[in-house]
Amino acid sequence: MVAIKNTSIYDSRYIDVCVVLLHDGVSLSMALWEVISMNVLSLFNGMSTGHTALDNVGIKVNKYYSSEIKPHAIELTQHHYPDTIQVGDVTKWEDWDIDYSTIDMVLSGSPCQDLSAAGKRAGLYGSRSGLFFVFVDILNHIKELNPNVLF
Secondary structure, eight states: EEEEEEEETTTTTEEEEEEOOOSSOOOOEEEEESSSEEEEEEETTTTTTHHHHHHHHHHEEEEEEOOOOHHHEEEEHHOOOOTTOOOOOOGGGGSSSOGGGGOOOOEEEOOOGGSTTSSSSOGOOOOOOOHHHHHHHHHHHHHHTTTTTTT
């Protein structure tokens, strides 16, 4: 059995979701995005696995803003995605030259070293894992300008 559902998710952007039910009751789900283009802000971008994931599922990227401070990660990102716009340190987000109202999706994978049992276990208030709250500040700012932002 195959079920297809069309759902409007944002302005003129649509997602088609196809669910195939296999004979043993296991379902396989696949999303095919028909998007004009998306502006993406990736916080703690690393080596741009977010961009790779978007490519793998067929989501078109118009502008991809990357917040990353590690030189090797930036170099790798620019090698694979030379059009990536590097904005720098996430703690300086208020200085970035971005029209936040145009951001369609925010990706984030804030550091977790302070949450690890192998670390000092400072928790969310540690110097690295506490950057999660910077993500929340950025997301709230964008949501004020674009309540339909995906995250």
